[in-house]
Amino acid sequence: MKPSKVRRKPSAERTRNPDESRRALIEAAAALFNSVGYNGTDSNRIARAAGYAPGTFYAHFPDKRSIFLAVYETWVVAEIEAMARALEADVSPRTLRARLAATILDHHRKWRVFRSSLRALYATDPVVREARLAQRGRQIAAMAAALEARGRPVPGRAAMFARLLIFEALCDAVADGDTKRLKIAEADMLALLADNLRTPA
Amino acid sequence: MKPSKVRRKPSAERTRNPDESRRALIEAAAALFNSVGYNGTDSNRIARAAGYAPGTFYAHFPDKRSIFLAVYETWVVAEIEAMARALEADVSPRTLRARLAATILDHHRKWRVFRSSLRALYATDPVVREARLAQRGRQIAAMAAALEARGRPVPGRAAMFARLLIFEALCDAVADGDTKRLKIAEADMLALLADNLRTPA
Amino acid sequence: MKPSKVRRKPSAERTRNPDESRRALIEAAAALFNSVGYNGTDSNRIARAAGYAPGTFYAHFPDKRSIFLAVYETWVVAEIEAMARALEADVSPRTLRARLAATILDHHRKWRVFRSSLRALYATDPVVREARLAQRGRQIAAMAAALEARGRPVPGRAAMFARLLIFEALCDAVADGDTKRLKIAEADMLALLADNLRTPA
Amino acid sequence: MKPSKVRRKPSAERTRNPDESRRALIEAAAALFNSVGYNGTDSNRIARAAGYAPGTFYAHFPDKRSIFLAVYETWVVAEIEAMARALEADVSPRTLRARLAATILDHHRKWRVFRSSLRALYATDPVVREARLAQRGRQIAAMAAALEARGRPVPGRAAMFARLLIFEALCDAVADGDTKRLKIAEADMLALLADNLRTPA
DNA sequence: TATGAATGAGATTTCATTCAT
DNA sequence: CATGAATGAAATCTCATTCAT
Numbered sequence: 048m049k050p051s052k053v054r055r056k057p058s059a060e061r062t063r064n065p066d067e068s069r070r071a072l073i074e075a076a077a078a079l080f081n082s083v084g085y086n087g088t089d090s091n092r093i094a095r096a097a098g099y100a101p102g103t104f105y106a107h108f109p110d111k112r113s114i115f116l117a118v119y120e121t122w123v124v125a126e127i128e129a130m131a132r133a134l135e136a137d138v139s140p141r142t143l144r145a146r147l148a149a150t151i152l153d154h155h156r157k158w159r160v161f162r163s164s165l166r167a168l169y170a171t172d173p174v175v176r177e178a179r180l181a182q183r184g185r186q187i188a189a190m191a192a193a194l195e196a197r198g199r200p201v202p203g204r205a206a207m208f209a210r211l212l213i214f215e216a217l218c219d220a221v222a223d224g225d226t227k228r229l230k231i232a233e234a235d236m237l238a239l240l241a242d243n244l245r246t247p248a
Numbered sequence: 249m250k251p252s253k254v255r256r257k258p259s260a261e262r263t264r265n266p267d268e269s270r271r272a273l274i275e276a277a278a279a280l281f282n283s284v285g286y287n288g289t290d291s292n293r294i295a296r297a298a299g300y301a302p303g304t305f306y307a308h309f310p311d312k313r314s315i316f317l318a319v320y321e322t323w324v325v326a327e328i329e330a331m332a333r334a335l336e337a338d339v340s341p342r343t344l345r346a347r348l349a350a351t352i353l354d355h356h357r358k359w360r361v362f363r364s365s366l367r368a369l370y371a372t373d374p375v376v377r378e379a380r381l382a383q384r385g386r387q388i389a390a391m392a393a394a395l396e397a398r399g400r401p402v403p404g405r406a407a408m409f410a411r412l413l414i415f416e417a418l419c420d421a422v423a424d425g426d427t428k429r430l431k432i433a434e435a436d437m438l439a440l441l442a443d444n445l446r447t448p449a
Numbered sequence: 450m451k452p453s454k455v456r457r458k459p460s461a462e463r464t465r466n467p468d469e470s471r472r473a474l475i476e477a478a479a480a481l482f483n484s485v486g487y488n489g490t491d492s493n494r495i496a497r498a499a500g501y502a503p504g505t506f507y508a509h510f511p512d513k514r515s516i517f518l519a520v521y522e523t524w525v526v527a528e529i530e531a532m533a534r535a536l537e538a539d540v541s542p543r544t545l546r547a548r549l550a551a552t553i554l555d556h557h558r559k560w561r562v563f564r565s566s567l568r569a570l571y572a573t574d575p576v577v578r579e580a581r582l583a584q585r586g587r588q589i590a591a592m593a594a595a596l597e598a599r600g601r602p603v604p605g606r607a608a609m610f611a612r613l614l615i616f617e618a619l620c621d622a623v624a625d626g627d628t629k630r631l632k633i634a635e636a637d638m639l640a641l642l643a644d645n646l647r648t649p650a
Numbered sequence: 651m652k653p654s655k656v657r658r659k660p661s662a663e664r665t666r667n668p669d670e671s672r673r674a675l676i677e678a679a680a681a682l683f684n685s686v687g688y689n690g691t692d693s694n695r696i697a698r699a700a701g702y703a704p705g706t707f708y709a710h711f712p713d714k715r716s717i718f719l720a721v722y723e724t725w726v727v728a729e730i731e732a733m734a735r736a737l738e739a740d741v742s743p744r745t746l747r748a749r750l751a752a753t754i755l756d757h758h759r760k761w762r763v764f765r766s767s768l769r770a771l772y773a774t775d776p777v778v779r780e781a782r783l784a785q786r787g788r789q790i791a792a793m794a795a796a797l798e799a800r801g802r803p804v805p806g807r808a809a810m811f812a813r814l815l816i817f818e819a820l821c822d823a824v825a826d827g828d829t830k831r832l833k834i835a836e837a838d839m840l841a842l843l844a845d846n847l848r849t850p851a
Numbered sequence: 852t853a854t855g856a857a858t859g860a861g862a863t864t865t866c867a868t869t870c871a872t
Numbered sequence: 873c874a875t876g877a878a879t880g881a882a883a884t885c886t887c888a889t890t891c892a893t
Contacts, residue, residue, distance in 0.1 A: 166367060216417040
């Protein structure tokens with residue numbers, strides 16, 4: 048009934064290669080989750096968008112949530128890569144922080160609808176919750192390692208976790224347009240974001 | 249379409265007072281939303297839990313979302329009341345902040361599942377989103393007014409909005425047990441929360 | 450929303466041929482529409498009567514009206530076939546008219562309840578209305594073509610439309626038993642019907 | 651949910667006079683049936699439109715169908731009155747027929763939606779059917795009496811019934827816009843209608 | 852008579868998932 | 873692997889009608 052925004056690939060492109068199929072499904076799912084949200088699509092539509100029949104979906108994923116997790120994984124990787132690229136620049140720490148903030152914000156904005164679903168499922172689905180918590184655990188560890196490597200003092204776990212939470216909350220609020228709606232200047236939010244990237248005293 | 253000619257007589261035990269019925273429905277909905285979540289219930293079940301027939305629900309609310317908003321409203325009021333009670337105590341500012349943090353955290357914890365649904369719908373439903381943003385607008389205004397009244401400097405809107413976001417994010421993370429799962433001491437989080445209540449320098 | 454993990458296995462006895470399923474659904478719907486009327490059934494019952502689960506209905510028809518239109522189409526075809534058979538006989542024009550009248554009346558009588566629903570929906574549903582008007586347009590064209598082919602004078606569109614309306618009104622009145630109720634001899638009505646089939650002077 | 655087109659009277663106008671209430675209800679129902687159709691309204695809305703509470707409806711009518719029949723009755727009376735007025739003119743028989751046809755057509759057009767519901771219920775509801783058939787019986791008798799009074803030959807019951815059916819079918823087709831849709835000139839239809847009013851040879 | 856809150860059976864529709872081919 | 877028809881539980885919402893006041 049709902050018109051699909053994501054078109055099915057020409058059937059000639061369909062594969063018998065399982066990895067390729069899986070990849071195609073994840074890609075289609077990512078696009079759909081980010082345009083109509085998790086609840087806005089169904090597994091049949093994902094399969095069709097990837098150029099397969101409904102049943103094929105279940106040859107690759109046990110259920111709908113499972114492909115969401117797979118999309119989340121690729122999303123995390125993409126974010127890390129974006130951050131890595133931003134960190135390559137040889138600029139002052141201050142500029143670096145600003146760039147990093149802008150990069151991450153941009154990434155959140157680009158995946159606004161997907162992240163919206165992520166938050167909804169995090170609030171709802173224990174498995175998604177666990178996956179995201181595990182991811183946060185890894186981020187905290189990475190943060191600690193990075194600081195240690197640079198000889199900086201490593202804050203407590205609570206402080207680092209808070210940093211993550213805050214960063215995401217601010218990014219999502221900006222990406223979702225909450226700041227606009229509340230008549231808050233985006234530049235001010237970006238400044239707060241950059242500030243939050245500072246190594247704690 | 250096919251009206252059956254035989255109707256059971258309306259049970260005499262139900263209220264004939266619409267305000268009372270509405271209240272009973274909201275109460276039942278709040279309890280259900282906070283135990284099985286928004287998607288875990290349906291309007292029929294809410295009506296039954298309040299002691300009414302399914303149709304009665306629709307005599308009071310046009311749809312399920314609408315009763316959710318009503319529950320949200322009562323929740324906000326309850327939170328404000330809890331905070332007001334916490335602020336009555338005649339203690340040092342530091343203790344006050346700690347108490348306030350504990351009070352709000354407690355409130356979030358008590359309504360953990362409901363808040364989970366609130367976040368999910370915020371991420372999903374434009375009307376819920378709007379209601380919550382409006383509420384945040386009011387909170388920012390109240391915060392500014394309170395600071396002004398106490399002769400304290402009033403931070404920018406961005407900073408105040410960030411405070412709200414941060415406070416909620418931290419509270420929810422603790423209430424949801426994320427900190428436990430990440431092996432973070434709750435006391436540390438409470439300290440951060442209390443710190444976040446500090447008037448900005 | 451809450452998908453149960455345990456699904457019954459689809460019964461192996463159902464067709465896997467969509468055309469066959471569609472046909473079976475239309476057939477079941479025709480029988481139900483003609484026994485309990487359009488409003489007397491629902492899509493679930495149609496599906497069950499055809500040997501399918503409720504959801505299957507929606508795999509073949511977007512809604513109930515849509516299957517009604519499909520039934521109407523088969524009904525029109527059946528009527529045309531019945532008329533064609535009646536016209537094959539090599540008899541006098543007068544006898545032919547009588548036979549044709551009897552044939553059509555019979556067809557209306559056989560589908561009395563269905564036609565009743567058709568009229569109700571025609572009076573109610575714009576899409577059904579449009580379908581039937583289109584059909585009438587086709588009938589007028591066919592009538593004109595037939596007369597022209599036989600070298601008979603072709604009456605105006607108004608006259609031909611009136612013929613159709615009159616023929617249907619009389620047939621339905623007889624089929625519905627109105628004549629009996631009003632103590633009118635069926636033979637007299639049949640004579641009027643046959644007369645109405647005459648080429649206009 | 652649906653906006654009511656027919657506004658409730660100011661409560662000051664509510665009566666304790668049962669006849670007045672009944673009349674008000676019938677009037678409101680007529681207006682609603684003729685604007686949104688029988689299935690487009692519900693008894694609650696009729697009561698509200700007449701300025702009463704839902705329950706009052708059932709103090710005056712046993713069910714929804716029953717008020718429809720009451721409206722039908724007033725409709726029949728109105729038609730008879732309109733015809734009587736048309737017949738008062740002192741003109742040639744030919745002009746009279748044309749005027750009568752125009753009058754009745756006009757009446758059908760004015761009550762288009764109501765008549766649409768009437769036909770739907772006639773096709774569906776045995777009680778409405780019976781009421782209309784009884785009315786037709788009366789019309790046939792009146793027709794016979796009128797012809798006899800004027801010393802004209804009285805056709806058979808079948809012929810007279812057919813006249814009625816035909817007249818109504820043509821009127822409704824024009825009133826419903828079927829002729830327009832089929833590109834048939836209304837003047838031609840009016841001529842056929844007037845012709846149908848002719849005393850049979 | 853009038854009120855109006857309450858009733859509850861029922862109809863429509865969705866979609867994650869299965870499984871025979 | 874891929875197919876795709878079929879499944880069926882479940883959720884939302886309607887409205888004619890009742891009856892205590």
